[in-house]
Amino acid sequence: MTSGRVLVSASRLLSVLGVIVVVALLPWLSGRDPALSILRARSADQEPTPAALAAIRADLGLDAGPITLLRQWFGRVLRGDLGTSWNTGRPVLPGALDALAVSTTLMGFALAVACAVATVIVAPALRAGLRGRPSRSSGVGASVLTSVPEFLLASVAVIVGSVWLSLPSYGWTGPTSAILPALALGLPAGGLLGRLLADAVSVSFTEAWVTTWTAADVDRGTLARAVLRRAASSLTSQMALVMVGLLGGAVAVERVFAIPGIGRSMLGNAQSQDLPALQTDILLLMGVSVLIGVAAQAARRALLGRSVHDRAVPVPTARVAAGRFPFVVPAVAASALGIMVLVGLPRDPFATTRGKFLPPSLAHPFGTDASGRDVLARVAHGAAHTVTVSATVALGCVLVGLVLGSAARVFTGPIEVTNAAPPVIAGVIVASVVGPGAAAAAVAVLSVSWAPLAAHTAALSAEVAARPYVAVLPTLGAGRLRVLFGSVLPAVGPAVLRHGVLRLPGIALALAALGFLGLGPQPPSPDWGLVLADGVSTVERAPWVALAPLASLVLLAVTAVSLSSAVRSRRGRRPTADPAAQADRPTALSAC
The missing domain is CATH 1.10.3720.10 (MetI-like)
Structure with missing residues (x-):
């Protein structure tokens, strides 16, 4: 058991170090001169003369090579110094923490929306199980929500919010700025969580302990809470993944709403090759992701109690009926x-007509x-x-x-x-x-x-x-x-x-x-x-x-x-x- 834990710990450590090394070597892996990227980020109009590029290399120590820079960066991190931005010359940590705070606030609002949507989706499965007829739904409604791109919802929310609801549609001025992007992020996430939780609830109703509780005439409220607890315990890892996605994967939504979050910050820093800022963003995101994963494991243990041991976890004793019209x-x-696809393939996707933005018609369905x-x-x-x-x-x-x-x-x-x-x-x-x-x-x-x-x-x-x-x-x-x-x-x-x-x-x-x-x-x-x-x-x-x-x-x-x-x-x-x-x-x- 001890050797297994050592192997797992070594695997985690080497993986984190590997990601950091890959990110640190990006400017050299791309085959482009880092000095040229930094020059264009600082001043797009300045000519990339040999003298200008040499000055940037000397200023940032790029002539020392990637291995030396990586070693120096690790030394600074151990001292608590994450470096200064190559583009602005300012310390990168304060700006990264501000961006993380914005994204964390947005994640909280989006998670609230997702939980509300998931509650609506899981309610029919819970009612069916309490009536003694557990069944899986077709999941069509949840699938529709999950398949809508977040950036499309964000674009619609910008129009609806600014024209009809008078809500903040751009920038970040406080919690009110999170309402529209939280809806764009939370609706698809809620569809995913709702579908997973509804299936888990249906399966939980087939476990032997539910039959025992029902025979013992346990009231429906207590049984419903126990089933939800059992079902949620099997989805803590998926919930953690959703939270990480809401935190660091909302780049498109942050871009549409011009929100200065951690995802948008990483995208900009990567495109400008601001290596110190990019490394800091990734380290913070990885750190928060690890904390979310640890919290998910702790939540699973709290939900299951002593049954957290693999062999003590109950398994279903009956099949779950499929939803209506499965085929x-x-x-x-x-x-x-x-x-x-068959109707559209014979048409030319590159041919242009004189009519721009023509509405659907027989000629153009x-x-x-x-x-x-x-x-x-x-x-x-x-x-x-x-x-x-x-x-x-x-x-x-x-x-x-x-x-x-x-x-x-x-x-x-x-x-x-x-x-x-x-x-x-x-x-x-x-x-x-x-x-x-x-x-x-x-x-x-x-x-x-x-x-x-x-x-x-x-x-x-x-x-x-x-x-x-x-x-x-x-x-x-x-x-x-x-x-x-x-x-x-x-x-x-x-x-x-x-x-x-x-x-x-x-x-x-x-x-x-x-x-x-x-x-x-x-x-x-x-x-x-x-x-x-x-x-x-x-x-x-x-x-x-x-x-x-x-x-x-x-x-x-x-x-x-x-x-x-x-x-x-x-x-x-x-x-x-x-x-x-x-x-x-x-x-x-x-x-x-």
Whole structure:
């Protein structure tokens, strides 16, 4: 046990150091002269003469090389000095703390909105369980909320707030400035948490202790609170991920509302290559993410009490009925998306017409954009690209998650650190090295999206390995690899694959967000992110430009979530002795 803890601690330490080293070496990894980037950030009009560049190198000590600078930076950090900005010459810590305070306040408001939305979504599952008929909903409503891009909600909120509600729409003047961006961030997060919690509540109602409590005539209020406590305990890690995303991944929303938060600060510092400021932002975000993770583990222990031990956690004893029309919903959504693509693919996504911002008509079913291009054509061609890339990235995440999750002790550090890195920050880092583009966006999203699947694999693998029919295999002469590939991975693979399917809409949204921020495919590519960016800028004048790609994302999300639920429903009919079915049972360790 001691050696295992030492291995986990070493993994965490090396992962944190690895991230810091990669960030510190970004200017040199990109192949660009750091002095040139700093000169352009300080004065865009100044000529990059050899003398000017040499003066910057001498002033900042860049001639010493990256290794020396990294060693000097570590020495200053140990003394409590995080350095001065390369662009402004001011200490970076006060500004970073101010940005973190703004983002933390915004996260608190957004989390309140998310909890309110999740409460509305989980209420039907709780009522059904109390009536003795626990069932999983189709999740269509939650999927629609989750698939709406935050930056699109932010753009609509700017218009609604400034025109109709007279609320602050730009900048940061206090808590009132957080109302509109909190709605933009909280609605999708609430849809995600609500769906996960509703499923966990339905499963909790099938556990044996609920039957015992019901037979003992425990009042419904006490039973409801106990079920919510049990269900919430299995989702603490997911809640922590949502909080980290609200804190550091709200770059697009902070950009739309001009909020000086930590995410927007990191994006600006990375683009200007202000290395000391960027390092400080990442260190603060990682520190807060670690604290959130520790708090999530403490909350899980408090919710479960003595049953926190893996073998003491109860498991369901009955199947949960699937929601109504489990196969009709994905069929309709997939058909609608397929028809949209088939009708739009023959059209030219780059051809321009004389009519700009034409409303939907027979000639242009989804209208035209600011350049007179057919929106249906652009959405259809973008769908072929976005769905293909998203599916490829999702499959890659499943494979990486299965491989690394099966050796969780060694990769605990990378999993935790990667969980704390929003896709936007990964996009900034990858784009700094190889430049923006479709491949860079895919690599960036893959580099951070595998971690939840690896954590899921690790949890399920520990559960399956503890079962008697697997635990006895080593005594019968089976080696570790044979146990892993012959019993453990075949049992957990289907559940992790379904988890990957559920991640498909989020991956598509992450790719769209990178395109919106200019870190993905570049114009005039018909990428959904770029089409949405065009629609966001003209949402008040021509809402149909944003409506078409939004509808496509919603259809993709509904298809993925409904298909996952339908497959789970079919698998639920297998005998409970099936190891794969046993591994698929959600527990406190296998949060959706």
